[in-house]
Amino acid sequence: MSGKSACSCEICQGKTMLDQERPSSCGCTPGVEEEAEAFSPKKEIMILIPGILVYVTALVLKLPFRWELTLFITGYVIIGGDVVWTAIKNILHGRFFDEFFLMSTATLGAFAMGEFPEAVAVMLFYKVGELLQDIALNRSRKSITSLMEIRPDYANLQVDGETKKVDPNAVNIGDIILVRPGERVPLDGIVSDGSSMVDTSALTGESVPRSVKPGDEILSGMINKNGLLTVRVTKRFNESTVSKILDLVENASAKKAPTEKFITKFARYYTPAVVFGAVAVAVVPVILYNIPAFSQIFTHEETFSEWIYKALIFLVISCPCALVISIPLGFFGGIGAASKRGILVKGSNFLEGLNNLHTVVWDKTGTLTKGVFRVTAVVTSNGFSTGDILGFAAQAESHSSHPIAQSIRDAYEEKIDESAIQAYEEISGYGIKAQVKGRTILAGNDRLLHKAKIMHDTCNVEGTVVHVAIDGIYAGYIIISDEIKPDAKRAIQGLKDAGVKKQIMLTGDSLEIAKSVAEKLGLDEFYAELLPQQKVQKVEESIGRKTGKGDLTAFVGDGINDAPVLIRADIGVAMGALGSDAAIDAADIVLMSDEPSRIPVAVKVAKKTRMIVWQNIFFAMGVKGVFLTMGVFGIATMWEAVFADVGVALLAILNATRILKSKL
Numbered sequence: 002m003s004g005k006s007a008c009s010c011e012i013c014q015g016k017t018m019l020d021q022e023r024p025s026s027c028g029c030t031p032g033v034e035e036e037a038e039a040f041s042p043k044k045e046i047m048i049l050i051p052g053i054l055v056y057v058t059a060l061v062l063k064l065p066f067r068w069e070l071t072l073f074i075t076g077y078v079i080i081g082g083d084v085v086w087t088a089i090k091n092i093l094h095g096r097f098f099d100e101f102f103l104m105s106t107a108t109l110g111a112f113a114m115g116e117f118p119e120a121v122a123v124m125l126f127y128k129v130g131e132l133l134q135d136i137a138l139n140r141s142r143k144s145i146t147s148l149m150e151i152r153p154d155y156a157n158l159q160v161d162g163e164t165k166k167v168d169p170n171a172v173n174i175g176d177i178i179l180v181r182p183g184e185r186v187p188l189d190g191i192v193s194d195g196s197s198m199v200d201t202s203a204l205t206g207e208s209v210p211r212s213v214k215p216g217d218e219i220l221s222g223m224i225n226k227n228g229l230l231t232v233r234v235t236k237r238f239n240e241s242t243v244s245k246i247l248d249l250v251e252n253a254s255a256k257k258a259p260t261e262k263f264i265t266k267f268a269r270y271y272t273p274a275v276v277f278g279a280v281a282v283a284v285v286p287v288i289l290y291n292i293p294a295f296s297q298i299f300t301h302e303e304t305f306s307e308w309i310y311k312a313l314i315f316l317v318i319s320c321p322c323a324l325v326i327s328i329p330l331g332f333f334g335g336i337g338a339a340s341k342r343g344i345l346v347k348g349s350n351f352l353e354g355l356n357n358l359h360t361v362v363w364d365k366t367g368t369l370t371k372g373v374f375r376v377t378a379v380v381t382s383n384g385f386s387t388g389d390i391l392g393f394a395a396q397a398e399s400h401s402s403h404p405i406a407q408s409i410r411d412a413y414e415e416k417i418d419e420s421a422i423q424a425y426e427e428i429s430g431y432g433i434k435a436q437v438k439g440r441t442i443l444a445g446n447d448r449l450l451h452k453a454k455i456m457h458d459t460c461n462v463e464g465t466v467v468h469v470a471i472d473g474i475y476a477g478y479i480i481i482s483d484e485i486k487p488d489a490k491r492a493i494q495g496l497k498d499a500g501v502k503k504q505i506m507l508t509g510d511s512l513e514i515a516k517s518v519a520e521k522l523g524l525d526e527f528y529a530e531l532l533p534q535q536k537v538q539k540v541e542e543s544i545g546r547k548t549g550k551g552d553l554t555a556f557v558g559d560g561i562n563d564a565p566v567l568i569r570a571d572i573g574v575a576m577g578a579l580g581s582d583a584a585i586d587a588a589d590i591v592l593m594s595d596e597p598s599r600i601p602v603a604v605k606v607a608k609k610t611r612m613i614v615w616q617n618i619f620f621a622m623g624v625k626g627v628f629l630t631m632g633v634f635g636i637a638t639m640w641e642a643v644f645a646d647v648g649v650a651l652l653a654i655l656n657a658t659r660i661l662k663s664k665l
Contacts, residue, residue: 045132049125052079056121073117081108081124100320103272107313111639114306123317123639130647153187153221153243159231169221169238180230186223189241190232192216197228275319275629282633283312307635314632317642318625327617327653334660335610341661343593344603351589354572355607358501359552360543361600364536364566365508365518366404367559368576369597370483374404376412377464378480382457385476390469394479397435397442400425405465406433408481409444430509430532432467443470447511448530450475461513485521488598493522495601499608505543507536507566536566544571557600563587574600610660617653624649 059072088101111120156169157179169187198210221243332349379387395413398406424436432445450457457475464482506527515529556570564587567573575588628645631637
């Protein structure tokens with residue numbers, strides 16, 4: 002059966018489960034039954050056809066009882082022999098109460114009562130229903146998998162002036178590959194020659210192509226649209242973006258949502274309960290009829306065999322497969338729907354957690370603002386010139402990867418002589434201390450100069466201020482401006498509309514800048530001039546202030562320098578973190594684009610998924626409850642029982658796949 006199989010390893014002990022439910026320690030191959038081939042509808046149908054022919058022959062021909070019984074048994078074995086055999090194996094492994102046990106008990110019981118045609122028919126319809134479920138499940142899995150069909154088949158490796166088509170795993174860092182128009186980029190790298198438009202939709206969900214030119218980073222999974230590109234590889238395939246994305250999607254459903262855990266526990270107790278309930282249906286009425294005080298409630302004396310027949314119907318109806326299949330599939334579909342929109346969710350528990358967001362804590366730089374800084378003003382002091390300040394600051398910041406440092410180097414424009422830098426120290430949360438041409442340079446925020454006890458100007462300006470001191474003398478400051486992202490306000494409002502009660506911004510930037518951004522975006526609170534450890538502290542305070550038991554706090558950051566906060570939050574969201582190892586490792590949800598407005602989209606996917614999952618729960622339990630009652634009172638036959646089991650499961654699965662095509 003596609004997606005669902007019985008595993009007999011020591012860990013699973015014969016348990017029948019979806020592939021994504023297997024524990025990580027299970028040594029079995031996911032999605033493959035023991036000594037079985039991949040799911041094939043044609044193969045299943047070819048097995049059923051001979052059984053159906055034998056069954057129809059026994060029904061149509063007027064044969065002696067012995068031959069009729071032989072044909073019915075033969076048809077039963079062909080159609081449902083694997084079900085009975087699986088039930089026996091599971092019992093030997095200590096698993097008594099599953100769908101195989103229920104169907105085997107019900108149909109063999111019908112045989113024992115002489116209801117040969119009905120016994121075979123029930124097993125036949127059960128198998129047909131399972132086949133339809135498998136087809137629906139297989140299509141759903143394929144449609145989800147197709148969302149991330151970005152694994153490259155080959156790489157065009159340049160060796161000694163020749164181009165060879167090789168496996169991407171055979172390419173090393175520093176190798177040169179060619180990417181022709183229409184081909185998928187196989188590995189992460191830097192464009193060394195050529196320019197083109199690339200389709201990033203498989204990674205980011207964005208349909209608008211991006212342009213790349215020499216010096217630009219290009220990531221595996223992108224599709225080259227028009228130009229010929231020469232790329233220098235910077236990561237091996239198993240460390241590349243496409244490999245990490247595939248790993249995230251394939252393992253996303255390993256972490257179960259609370260609803261899934263509830264249903265798993267529920268089914269564990271529910272199935273034994275209905276088995277004992279079936280025994281009670283078979284035995285209790287017969288006992289009560291012989292007690293004068295109760296005999297008046299029966300309209301006529303029903304035989305023991307009639308009550309056994311009702312008990313068998315009870316067993317067929319009670320099978321919980323509609324729940325145990327459709328609910329994990331619902332979350333799997335939700336993860337797929339999010340992936341389609343460039344949102345990678347590491348587990349269904351995090352997807353469900355988005356429904357319970359109470360507080361969202363935002364990082365500022367690179368998250369709510371573009372993080373693209375440029376120098377807008379240089380203010381001098383104590384006789385130093387603009388060139389002095391920019392020159393010494395650029396050399397002091399020459400080893401820093403921070404966007405602010407890059408903006409200062411860009412503004413300086415001249416080539417930096419790194420040999421002039423004798424010492425370099427990056428002081429986290431403060432700035433840089435360096436020895437340049439024998440002079441001591443301090444470049445950083447207000448706290449750095451306070452720490453060094455250097456008198457300096459107090460700046461009330463909109464923008465990031467980098468103070469510069471040379472040999473203990475204040476030289477002036479550089480104003481660097483950042484812009485709010487165009488969709489940031491829409492993201493804040495979208496979360497408010499989704500029911501998020503509080504939104505907070507954290508930044509290491511100045512109080513004036515933080516206040517300006519917070520007011521423009523309509524944030525509830527903001528905290529400025531924070532060190533990295535203070536950001537963690539603020540998130541912990543937010544978690545401690547939760548008003549409800551299920552309220553969760555999410556932190557949204559750029560994922561590069563926010564790893565500790567991403568890990569500490571209930572849900573860590575790394576935004577615009579395509580290709581960032583720190584983000585993918587630390588975050589629970591990774592947004593492949595640089596748009597904060599994807600967060601409300603993720604919440605909408607989560608709410609849609611939860612709605613469909615609970616629809617399936619109420620639908621399955623409601624229908625089963627009705628048919629169980631009908632079965633006890635003799636209104637439902639085995640035919641209705643099969644619909645209540647297989648039909649409900651199929652409808653629930655089809656409902657679960659709706660999330661993939663839903664418009665949010």
